Amino acid sequence: YNLPSDFLIHVVVPYVDNNLSEEHKIELKMCYLNVLECARNNMARIIVLPCLGTGTNNFPKDVAANIAVEAVKEFFVKYDKEIDKIIFDVYDDESYDIYAGLLV
Numbered sequence: 001y002n003l004p005s006d007f008l009i010h011v012v013v014p015y016v017d018n019n020l021s022e023e024h025k026i027e028l029k030m031c032y033l034n035v036l037e038c039a040r041n042n043m044a045r046i047i048v049l050p051c052l053g054t055g056t057n058n059f060p061k062d063v064a065a066n067i068a069v070e071a072v073k074e075f076f077v078k079y080d081k082e083i084d085k086i087i088f089d090v091y092d093d094e095s096y097d098i099y100a101g102l103l104v
Contacts, residue, residue: 007042009035013053020060025067028053032071036083045084051095065098 011034014027031052039047049068053059065088072086088103090096 005048006044009038011035011052013057013059016053016058016060020063024059025063028059028064029067029071032068033075036071036075036079036086040079040082045082046087047083047085048087048089050089051091054091054095061095062098065095065102069099069102 011031013031014024016024032049035049036047049072051061051064052068054061054064068088076083088099090099
């Protein structure tokens, strides 16, 4: 797709059928942390993260956004000097509003 990036990192996220469990939340957080660690190991300075799990995997957008922001904050505690920027790539206005509220 001619993306202006050196590499893409793919991750399998949990599927939420009817009941969101604590295990789903932990797994999603680990997805974010693993992607961030992989990017760091490949010396990426700018990382773009999509709203993992909120499409066909049925993760509630607000819960997923909170997990994503929490994971990034946790990651930055250790590696704030190694990453210049993390961008949350959102799919729609609803997701934008959720992230905007979390990141002020």
